Amino acid sequence: MRHVRLSGDPLSGHISPVRSLAFSPDGTTLATGGGDWTVRLWDVASRRPIGHALAGHTGRVRSVAFSPDGRTLATCGDDRTVRLWDVASRRPIGDPLTGHISPVFSVAFSPDGTTVASGGGFANGCWAVWFWDVESRRPLGDPITDLPGLVRLAFSPDGRTLATGGTPYESTDGRVRLWDVESRRPLGDLRPASPFEVVSVAFSPDGRTIAAGGTSGGVEHARVVLWDVESRRPRGAPLDGVVSPVSSVAFSPDGRTLAASMDTRRAWGASLWDVASGRHIGDLRTEKYTGQLYAVAFSPDGETVATGGTDGIVRFWDAESRDPAGEPLDGNTAAIFSVAFSPDGKTVASGGDDGAVRWWDVETRRPVDATIADESGPVRSVVYSPDGTKLAFCSNRSEVRVRNAVRRHHIAGPLSRPHSPVESVAFSPDGLTVATGCGGHLDGTVWLWFLPSREGAGDPTTTRPLHVHKSPVRSVAFRPYGWTLVTGGEDGAVRLWDVESRRPLGDPLTGHTGPVRSVVFSPDGTTVASGGEDGTLRLWDAETRRPLGDPVTGHVGPVLSVVFSPDGTTLASGGEDGTLRLWDAETRRPLTDAVTGHTGPVQSVAFSPDGRTLASGGGRGDGTLRLWDAGRGPGVR
Incomplete structure (x- = not known):
């Protein structure tokens, strides 16, 4: 072999x-x-x-x-x-x-x-x-x-016929159905000799053969079957060498070879067959990868096969030389969902998709020798208390934890509400109350947790939640002084709340045409900024609750994070388009062109206390923390 x-x-x-x-x-x-x-x-x-x-x-x-x-x-x-x-x-x-x-x-x-x-x-x-x-x-x-089930499909090379296969919940008959594209009427079914769930279907380049691969839940039922399109009959028995559930099938451009990707926890990554004879001719194997391969494809010249799977890496295979050439590239980094500067500006904390909270030295740009692994899932938000002594962070699996920001030891938590993922967390001005915004389906609540006045003096307490939105709460922030809370929700509304009375301050602030992803008060507490999935930033007068001018536009796609500079004159935003933007808070005009560098969404932005440095965290597909010189344009420091 x-x-x-x-x-x-x-x-x-x-x-x-x-x-x-x-x-x-x-x-x-x-x-x-x-x-x-x-x-x-x-x-x-x-x-x-x-x-x-x-x-x-x-x-x-x-x-x-x-x-x-x-x-x-x-x-x-x-x-x-x-x-x-x-x-x-x-x-x-x-x-x-x-x-x-x-x-x-x-x-x-x-x-x-x-x-x-x-x-x-x-x-x-x-x-x-x-x-x-x-x-x-x-x-x-x-x-x-x-x-009958989760649909996989393929066009015939002439475009007249569509083949569909599925993984039905109540049936595992393994049928592939052919359809006339113009009339939308069925042309007949291709049925295998033994049942299985069809996970992938493909036409040969000449349109005469259809391949289907799948499983019925066990290795013994994994199948790759070839059918003759004209007669609607299987071309012999299922192919030999299928010893693991199949997730994808693909023909080579000349139609002579078929590739199928499999579950490498039980076998090698993928296999090749000669289509004419059905003979198993080779395997795609790596000693350093175990997991599920989901995808396989031939290059147009037929010389290269590409595979992708659960490790997030794409591998290329040379079918001629069959020699190893290079090791997997290291550096897969998880998305960073939130970043925050310490009040003294010396440290940046970040939380991400890997469930870890990390501290970074701003001067050396290196991680501080302390990382917290949160077993409750991805860290959605991190925030320092105003005095810099505590760091709170939350996960989308219902838990909030508080750590000593200097010594990194545990102070409180997990503070949790069952079945309510926590999307955002904020400290009150005195650092003794933590507000959490819940993102569960139709939840729309904010919980307030009251910390003891000194560390170790007791457990945090809470009361009934504030029912602030009709859908998940995506962002919460306290006013820099007093007891006012601003929230942004999936329902597209921004709301202001009096925390002591637990009552809303007026009607919701409406204008966004999609979910609100980020809300923040200006340093003097007079203005609220919000960013939403409608691609706009909006400024609101916190007292009158009226919009300040027209919406600010520039991002191509959702605005994921907004923050004011410490002097309140500049607004920074990060977007799903991978850019950072700086705006004059008074005129609402851009101060620079879009700042690029991230290779994925910009999930979080934060100013240093002196306003000279801007930190940004890259989301899925990027996973980097970047520091920018905000006083020069900005540029990467």
């Missing part, structure tokens, strides 16, 4: 599983979709990313596909959307395509590039295939409905 080995260094950039990948038609670019909600483009020759990650999906990216001319990329995912991207500019083309009401698992272009088909959830627990006009981005008629 021959073993195909690594060709060149793998690509690392996703910080969670690579679930789909596709080569551009000319073979120079590879697109990958990840469980980290991002899409990445890679230069195949240099093995380097092309620009920053394509951010926009709000859930796992399940499938990616290039248009036949290579100019457009289609993606879909758990957020129930299909998105089109301009490959050259790496920007979205129009709004997301919506119609599915649950995750979209597969997307494909028609051979002429005018139509995109997507397979995913529909009404009443059914599954459906939608067809979309690429130019107008509108649906072409009604979807094909009443499909």
Whole structure:
């Protein structure tokens, strides 16, 4: 048995599983979709990313596909959307395509590039295939409905036939159904001799053969089956060598070879077969990776196979030389969701997707020898108390913890409310009250935790929560003086609250047309700034609760974080477009061009106490903490 080995260094950039990948038609670019909600483009020759990650999906990216001319990329995912991207500019083309009401698992272009088909959830627990006009981005008629399970699909090379396979919840008959694309009517079913769930389906380049791979839940039922399209009959028995659940199948460009990716915890990563004879001809194997491979693809010239899996790394394989060439690239870093300067400006704390809180020395740019691993999940927010003696941080698994910011030891927590992920945390001006915003489904509450006046003098106490929003609370902040709290919610509203009376101060501040991701008071407490998924920043008079001028625009996509400079004259924002922006707080005009450097969303921004340095934390697809000279433009320090 021959073993195909690594060709060149793998690509690392996703910080969670690579679930789909596709080569551009000319073979120079590879697109990958990840469980980290991002899409990445890679230069195949240099093995380097092309620009920053394509951010926009709000859930796992399940499938990616290039248009036949290579100019457009289609993606879909758990957020129930299909998105089109301009490959050259790496920007979205129009709004997301919506119609599915649950995750979209597969997307494909028609051979002429005018139509995109997507397979995913529909009404009443059914599954459906939608067809979309690429130019107008509108649906072409009604979807094909009443499909048996999670839909995988493929166009025939002539574009006239669509093949669908699924993983039905109540049936494991392993059927692949053929459809007439023009009439949307079924042409017949391809049934295997023994049952299994179809996880992937592909046409051969000549359109005469269909391959389907999958499992019915165990190794003994893992299958790769070939069918003759004209006769609708299997081409012999299932292929030998399938000893682990199959997640993806792909034909080589000449149609002679079939590749399938598998669960490497039980076997090697992927296998190759000769299509004509069904003979098992080789395996793609690495000794240093164990996990699930989700995706496999051939390059257009057929000389390279790419695979992606649970470690977030893309590997290339040379089927001719079969020699190892390089080790996996190190440096996969988790997303940073929050950053905060200590009041003395000497230290930055960061919290991220890996569940760790880290301290960094601002002068040396190196981590302080202290890292807290939070077993309760990703750290969504970190904040110093005003006197700098305490650090509070929260996870999206319902817990808040408080540490001594100097000695790093535990002070309080976990402070938790069952089944309510905590999205944001803030200290009161006296540092003795911690407010937490809960992000659970339809939760909309803020909890207040009262710390003892001195360390070790007792446990924190709490009272009933404030029901502040009709949906999850994404951000909370205290006024620099007094007992006023501002909150931003998934419902698009900003609200002010009197903490002592537990009553709202007037009506909600409305204007955002999407969820509010960040809220903050100006240092003098007279102004509130908010940033939202509608791509705008808005300023509000904290006393009259009226908007100050028009919305501030500039980011391409959601605004994830906003912060005032210590003197209140400048507003900084970080966006899902990977940029930082500085604004004059009075005129609301930009002070600089967009500041680039991150390769993924900018999740959090913070000014140093002297206002000279700006810290930014990169989200999924980036994972870096960057310091910028805010007084010069800004530039990287």
